[in-house]
Amino acid sequence: MTSLWRSGMPGRIRPAPENHLAADTLDEAMKARRRFMGKALWMGAGAAAAAGGARADIGQGDPAILELPEHTRGLGQPVAARAYGLPSQWEKNLQRRESPGLTRVAAASVSFTPLQGLFGIITPTGLHFERHHQGWWDIDPSRHRLMVHGLVREPRVFTMDDLMRLPSASRIHFIECGANTGMEWGNVAVPTVQYSHGMLSCGEFTGVPLATLLDICGIDRAKGGFVLAEGADGSSMTRTISMQAALDDVLVAWAMNGEMLRPENGYPLRLVVPGVQGVSWVKYLRRIEVGDQPFHTKDETVHYIDLMPDGRHRQFTSIQEVKSVVTSPSGGQLLMDRGYYNVTGLAWSGRGRIRRVDVSADGGRNWRTARLEQPVLPKALTRFNIDWTWDGSPAVLQSRAADETGHVQPKINQLRAVRGTRSIYHNNAIQSWKVAASGEVANVQVW
Amino acid sequence: MTSLWRSGMPGRIRPAPENHLAADTLDEAMKARRRFMGKALWMGAGAAAAAGGARADIGQGDPAILELPEHTRGLGQPVAARAYGLPSQWEKNLQRRESPGLTRVAAASVSFTPLQGLFGIITPTGLHFERHHQGWWDIDPSRHRLMVHGLVREPRVFTMDDLMRLPSASRIHFIECGANTGMEWGNVAVPTVQYSHGMLSCGEFTGVPLATLLDICGIDRAKGGFVLAEGADGSSMTRTISMQAALDDVLVAWAMNGEMLRPENGYPLRLVVPGVQGVSWVKYLRRIEVGDQPFHTKDETVHYIDLMPDGRHRQFTSIQEVKSVVTSPSGGQLLMDRGYYNVTGLAWSGRGRIRRVDVSADGGRNWRTARLEQPVLPKALTRFNIDWTWDGSPAVLQSRAADETGHVQPKINQLRAVRGTRSIYHNNAIQSWKVAASGEVANVQVW
Numbered sequence: 065m066t067s068l069w070r071s072g073m074p075g076r077i078r079p080a081p082e083n084h085l086a087a088d089t090l091d092e093a094m095k096a097r098r099r100f101m102g103k104a105l106w107m108g109a110g111a112a113a114a115a116g117g118a119r120a121d122i123g124q125g126d127p128a129i130l131e132l133p134e135h136t137r138g139l140g141q142p143v144a145a146r147a148y149g150l151p152s153q154w155e156k157n158l159q160r161r162e163s164p165g166l167t168r169v170a171a172a173s174v175s176f177t178p179l180q181g182l183f184g185i186i187t188p189t190g191l192h193f194e195r196h197h198q199g200w201w202d203i204d205p206s207r208h209r210l211m212v213h214g215l216v217r218e219p220r221v222f223t224m225d226d227l228m229r230l231p232s233a234s235r236i237h238f239i240e241c242g243a244n245t246g247m248e249w250g251n252v253a254v255p256t257v258q259y260s261h262g263m264l265s266c267g268e269f270t271g272v273p274l275a276t277l278l279d280i281c282g283i284d285r286a287k288g289g290f291v292l293a294e295g296a297d298g299s300s301m302t303r304t305i306s307m308q309a310a311l312d313d314v315l316v317a318w319a320m321n322g323e324m325l326r327p328e329n330g331y332p333l334r335l336v337v338p339g340v341q342g343v344s345w346v347k348y349l350r351r352i353e354v355g356d357q358p359f360h361t362k363d364e365t366v367h368y369i370d371l372m373p374d375g376r377h378r379q380f381t382s383i384q385e386v387k388s389v390v391t392s393p394s395g396g397q398l399l400m401d402r403g404y405y406n407v408t409g410l411a412w413s414g415r416g417r418i419r420r421v422d423v424s425a426d427g428g429r430n431w432r433t434a435r436l437e438q439p440v441l442p443k444a445l446t447r448f449n450i451d452w453t454w455d456g457s458p459a460v461l462q463s464r465a466a467d468e469t470g471h472v473q474p475k476i477n478q479l480r481a482v483r484g485t486r487s488i489y490h491n492n493a494i495q496s497w498k499v500a501a502s503g504e505v506a507n508v509q510v511w
Numbered sequence: 512m513t514s515l516w517r518s519g520m521p522g523r524i525r526p527a528p529e530n531h532l533a534a535d536t537l538d539e540a541m542k543a544r545r546r547f548m549g550k551a552l553w554m555g556a557g558a559a560a561a562a563g564g565a566r567a568d569i570g571q572g573d574p575a576i577l578e579l580p581e582h583t584r585g586l587g588q589p590v591a592a593r594a595y596g597l598p599s600q601w602e603k604n605l606q607r608r609e610s611p612g613l614t615r616v617a618a619a620s621v622s623f624t625p626l627q628g629l630f631g632i633i634t635p636t637g638l639h640f641e642r643h644h645q646g647w648w649d650i651d652p653s654r655h656r657l658m659v660h661g662l663v664r665e666p667r668v669f670t671m672d673d674l675m676r677l678p679s680a681s682r683i684h685f686i687e688c689g690a691n692t693g694m695e696w697g698n699v700a701v702p703t704v705q706y707s708h709g710m711l712s713c714g715e716f717t718g719v720p721l722a723t724l725l726d727i728c729g730i731d732r733a734k735g736g737f738v739l740a741e742g743a744d745g746s747s748m749t750r751t752i753s754m755q756a757a758l759d760d761v762l763v764a765w766a767m768n769g770e771m772l773r774p775e776n777g778y779p780l781r782l783v784v785p786g787v788q789g790v791s792w793v794k795y796l797r798r799i800e801v802g803d804q805p806f807h808t809k810d811e812t813v814h815y816i817d818l819m820p821d822g823r824h825r826q827f828t829s830i831q832e833v834k835s836v837v838t839s840p841s842g843g844q845l846l847m848d849r850g851y852y853n854v855t856g857l858a859w860s861g862r863g864r865i866r867r868v869d870v871s872a873d874g875g876r877n878w879r880t881a882r883l884e885q886p887v888l889p890k891a892l893t894r895f896n897i898d899w900t901w902d903g904s905p906a907v908l909q910s911r912a913a914d915e916t917g918h919v920q921p922k923i924n925q926l927r928a929v930r931g932t933r934s935i936y937h938n939n940a941i942q943s944w945k946v947a948a949s950g951e952v953a954n955v956q957v958w
Binding site: 075076077133134135136137138139140141142143144145146147148149150151152153154155158159160161162169170171173174175181182183184185186187188189190191192194195196198199200201202203204205207225229230231232233234235236267268269270296297298300318319321322323324325326327328331332348404405406408437438439441447449451 | 594
């Protein structure tokens, strides 16, 4: 870590309109802050404030908060007032949000994770992104079954009880929809990181390795090269997974972030296919079939395909390649001062661990290496932070990740040279956020 | 991993009454299961069931579930039906719970995390244990301040905005109340692991290192050997922290598990003191004072002290020593069959990483080494799993953790020989769960 923050006052960021503070709260905060900063507290008047002893609120120019607050005088809420806790009333604006008009039916749509307001690598379970093909259900786990059949010696039907008694494994992994950042293929840049990159979450998953179930049922190793996974909801989501992946790190999972899966995320059972696009993480998992060739289902032949420049389409692209994004400052935010900023973001690769993230503030001419927060885990989000001092002139913030296999995140023009502009899926290009002299941050494409 | 699960049918566990399935649901499940098992599906009849094709529910002996379920036929709920998601309706019984009568006022009490129903190492944020001294509050972050003063060159008052603009760090750590497992000092064994060990949680915390704030304010390194942390709630919780710890890995944190802290956990600001008992993780943090000696506050001289056999009390015990517990099977549960069980639990040490966990099924005569799930992080919970086949005779399940510094979890009689039986705090003894021939699991003390 450099010591840029020593160089002066840290800059303030006004969040994007749909960030975690409401606009009127922010306006009020800005006014209060101007009065406050007028007293130059940051640069030295703190001593005067501190002279007020326990009256830590002194010197704010706001008579109301000179009063000893209620929470210091009174008796608060009891324990277990909420048997299951919820966020603060002051954080209500931090939500997963649908992008209106993205699909014709809200039951077959997406809600995006508000990356701009999150911290670390674990996505709050309540803000995990949603992608439903025929809506979500809250299935009675006592009636849910998983069938394993096809090229196996002994087909079986497992209850949830059966599965949860088997040897389990827990692992932290990211999940990213193959269509994440899909709007950036053209020039249709969406305004905020929630909508550009918010089909991305990370959690700790617990389940039984699929390899264990296949072992119990006795796969035909000579012929059984592929696995089909099918969900129980009305979309009959079906995806082919290679036997190599199935025997490696795929989990039949019932838990995320310490508790049973949420209904929106496939309760009571979903497949976890580390490093692979979210559509393969089949929700409401009810059937695994072993076969000798890819199953060529609708969801891998017509959907989730890459339309190439020559008009052909590419199937079975599934690994989410190395990628990163600066989550703050990011589109829609407003830098309110020159000075120090902690630039923070996320990096990930479907091939393994992140090795390094570089950050540029001048659109890719100069790069500095960010520090990575621990732990850095394979096929998991990695949080990066780096110091930056904004001098008030226009800037373009970018991050560029490299993974342990040597893959480096490409520029958007490099990707377009190979893939064209008509794709929806598998865009892992470097993201650019332009900071105007006014402090406004906008989504731009730089190459 | 051994292959014990190959040896036959996996055993079923009936959860403790306050586990995640309601008792009547369980009775029903047991009856259904008996009918189901009567068809010997697990041992081979799966082929017949699978012959039903996509009708995965076939052969269950319950006509109702031969119908194609509603969720396979209909259109489900839309995205963002819940802007902030919640657990399944079927998991309502998994709650943090108060232990009635533990304290006289519920605003100065404890609610315990239901460890028996959790997975992995991340505690669901909504089930994080609570310990309040004067109730919890949902403080307006725009009005919250942190003062840093005492033996510093420039005392300062920080707003939340100030703090959140500084270089931040994210780390996964456990938090354990010093009184966790306190009821086991005598022979007052509580029935379930929720109440015996549930003042324990683990999360990913994000904040600014306390060292950074002390650096900004300019600590007097010659004299300033101690730090006082004070909370803003009515209990005026105050704790001394050594400067060594303060400059090491202590965070002034605003986020847990990716989002802003919950009100019950100190929103908008709490201290994170890795490896140290929870009381030092001061909630609603409003003041940091640097001093030249311990502050001898009420919460470290009268409370959170260790009453020794000779009648004296020991102060400033703060590191949570190496400890572990089997969370399933555990007290109050009922093993319903002989056969295979996945024995699972948690291990942790305030001194660093867990190196190894051994598990005994015969009260400590024989031990086998459990497998540790990744990641194994310093001062964080570590999940362990191990295979066990129950032959139907009485058994005593125990786990014994060792950390990377060489500390090994003691037996309760070893701890009592030094500490007596009148303590409340800092009990890290090996926990014993007795399995009766009937399958009932009970909390016992074995030495």
